[in-house]
Amino acid sequence: MLKLSNVEVKYAGVILVLRGVSLEIRGGKIVALLGSNGAGKTTTLKSISGLLHTELGEVTAGTIEYDGQRIDKLGPEEVAKKGIIQVMEGRQVLEHLTVEENLRLGGYIRKKKSLKQDLDMVYGYFPKLTRLRNSTSGYLSGGEQQMLAMGRAMMAHPKIMLLDEPSMGLAPLVVEEIYAIIERFNAEEATGILVVEQNARAALAVSEFAYVMENGRVVLDGSSAKLAENEDIKEFYLGLSKFGEKRSYRDVKHYKRRKRWL
């Protein structure tokens, strides 16, 4: 189980980004972390994976524990070796390497098992990549790169996968495809997944539990089914309100509708 308690993160010692974030991921579950730009979602992921240390960030208060051990002081390599792998935002592939080389590197830290077997597993989830195995990954399409980035993380057989905005900049059909694979991977490999999203609809559909962040705090949490019914979530994240009615700009009056949690 991964547990964040009151985590506070500062960049460069002065910029307070997270103001006491607490959340939990139990083994094998999908948990969603929603919020608008600048809410601190990515910073939360980086504080878990240790990548924070590579960019002048620091956990200044609170603890991050994984299976009872504190991991907030560990560097990204050690955290990855414990089985927590982050898939970074924006389809980060090693551009000049081929698809298969990317995947082989993803399996760099795995316990010695057959490389071929692991590659086959990834190609099983992403059949598209099979055909592209010898292509330079920098020239793949956006969706293919996102698949490659996820497949690369799968190669390490993570116990917990941190997914940062897998839907960013992708066509709705591709988003659907990717979320279907996330669900299947979670079910078949029993990997816990913490998925950060702007696309609340997609994330709430696959997750069991969700947290909503704003201004560096968790402002709302609950089972995904319950959150999907919440009026505020509907209006601010799902873009739904008074379904089916025609709306004029005169009626919108944003200032009248306050988010109830603030």
Added chain:
Amino acid sequence: MEFLGKIVIAGLMNGSIYGLVAIGFVLVYKSSSVLNFSQGYMLLLGAYIFWFFKASLKLDLLPSLLLALPSGFLMGIAIERITLRPLIGQPLISMITVTIFLSLVLEGLVSLIWGTYPLEQITVFGRGSGTVGSIVLTTENVCAFGVAFGAMVVLILFFRYTNLGLAMRGVAEGHQIVQSMGIGVRRIFSISWGIAGVAATIGGILMGTTLGFQLGLSHIGLLAIPAAFIGGLESPEGAILGGLLIGLIESVVSGYLGNAAGVPATFVVLILVMLIRPYGFFGLERIERV
């Protein structure tokens, strides 16, 4: 014709050594984006360390090599650890400045310990010669060529097929990405510098046996730089071809126009190549998708 054949062969032999040294240069650049201008002086120090084992301690060839190569590895690691690691995350220009002035420090160190005069000549591969057609080849030249070429092939296979080599290529692409996969970037830096040290040491020994152990050996490092640029800074294969080309040009031009013209000619070629292909022949172009 005979003259041309002779200088072409001499050029290729020197070129293979330039190529080897250039691989060390490329390796460091690939993993850490640092242009290591002290590569030539690492070569000098490596050569002198070998000379120390072989001539001062009077060891046989094999034990001297077995001691000199790991020393070269340690030399690379030490340089990285002492001077460059503290600069990780600082602007690249400061790292490059460090390597430039590190050259002078290394040269000073060598002349402090061994003096500024050329050292006593030692035979490494035995003396002997044979002829191919009308061209005379000495055993030393042939061995130097063989060793340099063998080392290059080993390094290329290493990058292509081993996990560590692959990890080095990955580090060259983006530090955060490989860190997120659990690969220790610092360890990879150390190993790259270590291998660069070994490549420099091998190059130094080969050059030393043919040209004599003297401070001028460091100029080879200067020629490894155009070799690396012409081949493309990210490509070990390119470094070799660049090295052979530089060796050839140097040798042919000095053969026909006199010694003084050889080295400047290589730089003229470098400038021309840069104008036509800024990434060198095999360098990685920036991938931009539209």
